[in-house]
Ligand SMILES: Nc1ncnc2c1ncn2[C@@H]1O[C@H](COP(=O)(O)OP(=O)(O)O)[C@@H](O)[C@H]1O
């Protein structure tokens with residue numbers, strides 16, 4: 001029982017971590033909360049439902065479709081709603097934030113319009129298959145989700161710490177001006193960051209769809225708020241913080257449902273925000289993205 | 294190799310440069326002097342592309358480079374070590390050096406980083422430490438070493454001696470001379486006018502956004518106007534105060 005809950009918690013937590021990574025990357029480089037991230041995530045989930053459910057594509061192809069669609073959305077978000085506001089005289093520093101809220105409303109209503117209001121099931125061929133290890137039963141879906149999340153997290157960490165582009169991203173996150181005099185085309189890096197963050201949102205969308213077997217136009221808001229709670233918990237713009245924070249939230253939600261009152265499940269994230277803001281406002285890791293390892 | 298003509302740069306409504314004319318000859322050390330707030334850093338940032346002038350032109354190697362971005366100018370051969378050093382404090386010393394060679398694709402980078410670390414042994418010793426943990430002098434060495442790894446033709450140094458102990462300042466000035474003898478042209482902004490003029494070939498003096506005096510460094514060292522304003526005992530002690538205030 002305990003072991004099963006632990007596995008459930010880690011599965012949920014690793015998805016949360018992926019969502020939060022998208023927030024934290026953009027925050028690290030641009031210094032803004034991307035309020036459209038939750039909705040991009042939702043679009044990613046719908047791409048998964050459509051490609052696997054309607055078109056009958058295999059799951060791996062659904063992932064690729066979702067990455068492509070959300071990556072393009074990220075590119076458009078940066079080019080059309082963020083870049084025009086950057087470095088302009090008389091533009092409030094809140095303008096890009098408002099801009100992303102606008103995009104989130106647009107995406108939510110658009111998918112409402114196209115897909116309808118209700119929940120859509122997300123079927124995978126192995127949804128019901130589980131394996132028994134002793135007295136513990138684990139669903140294959142959980143293993144798939146967990147493995148994909150971990151690979152993604154490790155991949156991102158390695159990319160940030162070992163590759164040229166990853167180092168340029170960290171340099172840009174620490175100081176845009178310094179990165180630019182070192183020869184980094186910061187415009188390109190910013191665009192790349194928003195694309196990567198959005199594509200991670202798209203992947204997370206499919207993972208959540210698989211985990212809960214349900215996708216709806218409203219799912220972006222709820223997960224977006226949790227993602228925000230996680231980066232406040234872990235430290236804004238901090239990669240390690242997003243990963244650890246996601247796991248903490250996933251585990252505590254799961255254990256609360258299992259051993260306490262499931263009615264409070266969605267409250268945990270916000271109770272955690274209150275405590276962290278009171279006790280350690282900079283978050284657990286509390287420094288910038290540049291330490292991405 | 295570098296030529297500024299009637300350059301005017303603004304911060305919003307505030308005009309910081311009021312028509313700067315300046316020339317840097319290849320192979321030389323040129324120094325730019327002036328009190329705090331005269332516009333020296335603004336001039337350097339304008340040359341490096343961090344600020345765009347409202348009027349006037351910047352030419353580099355016979356080519357107009359006025360509105361280029363900093364990363365484009367770096368590829369043309371202009372590297373800036375900004376005031377306050379601007380090291381990447383949450384990246385390691387080695388990563389900072391690697392970022393210096395960011396735009397280069399040649400195979401020699403690794404060997405050159407090794408070479409630079411031979412020259413600054415402290416950087417080798419601390420290579421895997423976060424750069425933010427270095428002392429002020431070590432950070433300055435790192436910032437200069439990092440800029441050199443971009444293989445600049447023109448190195449812009451904005452107050453490299455700021456806030457450093459006298460022994461280390463002497464070190465830094467020696468390094469600047471070495472860099473220049475190895476073939477890199479240097480434009481040096483300094484509060485430390487006497488030392489700067491001693492190693493420079495030519496100097497400009499700024500006041501409130503304008504060049505007020507220029508000439509051969511040797512002449513400026515004995516120019517009564519300069520001696521009184523920047524080299525006299527009174528003004529040096531004032532500068533010390535300013536430095537401690539920072
Ligand atoms: N970011 C800024 N915004 C507005 N004014 C500035 C800014 N930076 C510098 N200034 C002003 O421009 C003038 C020149 O500054 P600066 O170039 O930094 O001088 P220096 O490097 O010679 O000490 C000063 O009057 C300063 O107050």
Ligand SMILES: [Mg+2]
Pocket residue numbers: 330333334335376
């Ligand atoms: Mg200055």
